[in-house]
Amino acid sequence: MFLLPSTPLWDTSPPLKSSYDAVLIGGGLHSLATAYYLARDHGMTNVAILERRFIGYGGAGRNTAIVRANQRTQENVPLYQEALDLWPVLTRELDYNLMFYNCGNLNLCHSEAAVTAARMNIASAQFQGVGSEFLAPADVKRMVPALDVSDRPRHPIHGAMFHPPGGIVRHDAVVWGLAKGASEQGIHIHQQTEVTGIRAVDGKIQGVETSRGTINSPRVLLSAGGYSAGLSHRFLGVRLPISPLTIQAMVTQPLKPLLNHVVSSGAYHVYCNQTLKGEIATGAHMDPWPNYTTQTTAHYLKHQAEALTDILPCLRGVRFMRHWAGLADMTPDMAPIIDGNDPVEGYYLNCGWGYFGFKSCTSTGKYVAQYLATGERPEILEPFRLSRYKQHRLMGETAGAISYTPWN
Numbered sequence: 001m002f003l004l005p006s007t008p009l010w011d012t013s014p015p016l017k018s019s020y021d022a023v024l025i026g027g028g029l030h031s032l033a034t035a036y037y038l039a040r041d042h043g044m045t046n047v048a049i050l051e052r053r054f055i056g057y058g059g060a061g062r063n064t065a066i067v068r069a070n071q072r073t074q075e076n077v078p079l080y081q082e083a084l085d086l087w088p089v090l091t092r093e094l095d096y097n098l099m100f101y102n103c104g105n106l107n108l109c110h111s112e113a114a115v116t117a118a119r120m121n122i123a124s125a126q127f128q129g130v131g132s133e134f135l136a137p138a139d140v141k142r143m144v145p146a147l148d149v150s151d152r153p154r155h156p157i158h159g160a161m162f163h164p165p166g167g168i169v170r171h172d173a174v175v176w177g178l179a180k181g182a183s184e185q186g187i188h189i190h191q192q193t194e195v196t197g198i199r200a201v202d203g204k205i206q207g208v209e210t211s212r213g214t215i216n217s218p219r220v221l222l223s224a225g226g227y228s229a230g231l232s233h234r235f236l237g238v239r240l241p242i243s244p245l246t247i248q249a250m251v252t253q254p255l256k257p258l259l260n261h262v263v264s265s266g267a268y269h270v271y272c273n274q275t276l277k278g279e280i281a282t283g284a285h286m287d288p289w290p291n292y293t294t295q296t297t298a299h300y301l302k303h304q305a306e307a308l309t310d311i312l313p314c315l316r317g318v319r320f321m322r323h324w325a326g327l328a329d330m331t332p333d334m335a336p337i338i339d340g341n342d343p344v345e346g347y348y349l350n351c352g353w354g355y356f357g358f359k360s361c362t363s364t365g366k367y368v369a370q371y372l373a374t375g376e377r378p379e380i381l382e383p384f385r386l387s388r389y390k391q392h393r394l395m396g397e398t399a400g401a402i403s404y405t406p407w408n
């Protein structure tokens, strides 16, 4: 009989103190990474992570684990690129296997217009030092033999943008590894502890109210994923231009290896990769209206089955085993809000990551930790200020995803 180790990876019941040097709201990727680097780089260990359910409950444990660095803009690429480089480093540092699988990402093009757009993306990626190249249909077929590159599919494949440095990382391992690393250095991780209010007097943060009592702290970081905008408005009256949008994903039954890369298609609105267990993990659908539901829909199962089997016909008859949903905290320009001391001193924000927040959590955590510890904004975070929306200086990470923004 096998026995699971009885010692948890991190301290699951530290004492709840009445005061901390910093309080991080949310037990997701960004709080965990920030806490880890606060301790490692700045010796700040009198820090609490407050999570209303359990760590990894939000997008951290629901995402499809895709990592890459070929974002569109010069402001965003450096964070994503550094994060890609950090996976193997952190695996060693945390002494915990994060299971980085550097399989590369293949973005399919289904029209000549898409090919032209991909070529522009490749040129700007290369200009920023990010590995990206164009593949003709025959090369796509060589790379992923299961793809149908004939003219039978509804949207025939005209080529692809290949990004070799990307891939997938095991998301649970990232949550557990960072929790282990933070806790070993003395950070307190309090699960089942809901933040019910943020206290500020004369424009300065004083601490938080929680379901387990009051905690004093001069610094509060809001990293509550899809819940961030609601909490910020409710607790401090600070409005954030973030729409919580439901995003769904699912996995098939386990199959023999057939997909060695992450494959995505804008025209079919689908992406997929094969997990180390052999399941095809697939997603992409996001409800176009803001809501907080994490319910799945039968409609999406049908869409996903039709889209996947049109480009990967060998998946016909394969069963979906699990289907889930989570919240994406989407901003009008699909770039995050990372800010501090505006409009309340000691109030820091790291949210609005949409469906990109897994891939960059480690590098961002490192810089947010520096910001919290020193009070000085690192240069790399400069473009992500909240005020950019009021100044109409949106970033170019998206073109038309702004119709649902509640910002006014």
Ligand SMILES: Cc1cc2nc3c(=O)[nH]c(=O)nc-3n(C[C@H](O)[C@H](O)[C@H](O)COP(=O)(O)OP(=O)(O)OC[C@H]3O[C@@H](n4cnc5c(N)ncnc54)[C@H](O)[C@@H]3O)c2cc1C
Pocket: 025, 026, 027, 028, 029, 030, 031, 050, 051, 052, 053, 054, 055, 056, 057, 058, 059, 060, 061, 062, 063, 064, 065, 066, 067, 193, 194, 195, 196, 223, 224, 225, 226, 227, 231, 247, 248, 249, 283, 324, 325, 326, 327, 328, 350, 351, 353, 354, 355, 356, 357, 358, 359, 360
């Ligand atoms: C289906 C799906 C697929 C995705 N795929 C990818 C992908 O392939 N690649 C990628 O890069 N990103 C992906 N993402 C996005 C990514 O998961 C998120 O951007 C990321 O998890 C955000 O991290 P976070 O720490 O900001 O928030 P989260 O991980 O969501 O954590 C926020 C935490 O705050 C807690 N909380 C909320 N309110 C309170 C409160 N009042 N008090 C205390 N705690 C509170 C929540 O319980 C939650 O645990 C996906 C997301 C989803 C849902």
